[in-house]
Amino acid sequence: MQSKLVAAKDYHEVALDIPAFVPDQAALQKELDRLRNPYVTWEPGGTAAAGDMVRCSLRSALPRFQKDSIRFVAGSGMYNPTLEALAIGMQAGETRTATLPEGEVALTVQAVQKRVVPALTDEMAAACKLPGVRTVAGYRRYLLAQQRDKAAAQAAWTLAARIKRAVLDESVFVLCKADWKQAVERELDRCRAIARQSGMVLEQMTPEQFAGNIPVKSYAELVAMTQDTCFDSLRCCLLGQHYAQNDGFAVTEAGYAAFLQDYAATWHTTAEEARAAMPKETYTFNQYAAHAEEVWRAHADRLYRDKNPLPDAE
Known part of the structure; x- marks a missing residue:
C-alpha cells in the first residue's frame, strides 16, 4: 500500500x-424486590384486597365457570379481571354475582390469604452468591x-x-x-x-x-x-x-x-x-x-x- x-x-x-x-430507579427496585420472592409467605384471614390469594367456588350455567374450588390472585388479571375485581372486599363465606358477557356467575369466597413480603436483608443478598x-x-x-x-x-x-x-x-x-x-x-x-x-x-x-x-x-x-x-x-x-x-x-x-x-x-x-x-x-x-x-x-x-x-x- x-x-x-x-x-x-x-x-x-x-x-x-x-x-x-441516569439510573433506572424503577428497574433497580424491581430487581431488589426479586430478592424477596423466595421468602414470601401467605397468611390466612381478613378481607380480600388486590394481591391477595383468593380461594373460591363458582356457580354458573356456563360450564367453564362451574367450579368447586379455584384459586387466583385478586387484581392480577391472570384469571378473569371481572371475577378478580368482584372478590376484592369480600371475606370467607360471602357470595356475590357478576354478569359477564357470557352470562351470570356467582362467586363464593372460601378463604383469603395475605401475601407477606419480608424486609430486605443482607442475608438475602448474600444468598445470591454473586462475586x-x-x-x-x-x-x-x-x-x-x-x-x-x-x-x-x-x-x-x-x-x-x-x-x-x-x-x-x-x-x-x-x-x-x-x-x-x-x-x-x-x-x-x-x-x-x-x-x-x-x-x-x-x-x-x-x-x-x-x-x-x-x-x-x-x-x-x-x-x-x-x-x-x-x-x-x-x-x-x-x-x-x-x-x-x-x-x-x-x-x-x-x-x-x-x-x-x-x-x-x-x-x-x-x-x-x-x-x-x-x-x-x-x-x-x-x-x-x-x-x-x-x-x-x-x-x-x-x-x-x-x-x-x-x-x-x-
Whole structure:
C-alpha cells in the first residue's frame, strides 16, 4: 500500500460532551424486590384486597365457570379481571354475582390469604452468591454496575463516531488513488462472493434481493456507497496500523484461520469459498480499520465511566 499517515490527530484531545448516567430507579427496585420472592409467605384471614390469594367456588350455567374450588390472585388479571375485581372486599363465606358477557356467575369466597413480603436483608443478598456481594447495598451497586455498563456501551458508539470524524478530518494523509480503488474492489468482491453463495449475481440483483441484505436498491448504488465508505476505511486502516505500533495489536494467521472457520460455519460454506470471499489481504485491511474504531470506542467507554463512577464498594 502506497498511502501513508503523515500526522495523526491525538484522539485524546477530541472534545466530547459526555452524558451523565441516569439510573433506572424503577428497574433497580424491581430487581431488589426479586430478592424477596423466595421468602414470601401467605397468611390466612381478613378481607380480600388486590394481591391477595383468593380461594373460591363458582356457580354458573356456563360450564367453564362451574367450579368447586379455584384459586387466583385478586387484581392480577391472570384469571378473569371481572371475577378478580368482584372478590376484592369480600371475606370467607360471602357470595356475590357478576354478569359477564357470557352470562351470570356467582362467586363464593372460601378463604383469603395475605401475601407477606419480608424486609430486605443482607442475608438475602448474600444468598445470591454473586462475586463480592454480601449486603443489600452491595447488590444494589451490582445492579447499578450492570445498568452503567449498558449505558456506557451505548454512549461509546455515539462518542466514538464523533472521535472518528474529528480524527479523520484533522489527521494528515498522503492517499494513493490506487489504494482506494483496491479497497473498493475488495469490498465489492466480498459482496459478490456473498451473493454467489446465495445463488445470485451481484451486478444483476433486484431491489427486492438487496432488501434486508445491503441498504441499497441497485448495484450502482452499492458501488457509490462502497466508494464513499472505503475512503474512510482506507484512512482508518492507516490509523489502525499506527495505533498497533504502540498497543501491540497484530493480525495473525491464527486469527485469520479462526475467522475463516467461523465464516464457513455461519454461511454454511466451505473453507475455500470462505477464503475466496475474504482473502487474507482484505481481512488484514479490515482488521486494522476495525482496530482504529475499537481504540476510539474503548477510549469513549473509559471517558464515560470516569465521568460516571459507581458508589464505593461495600
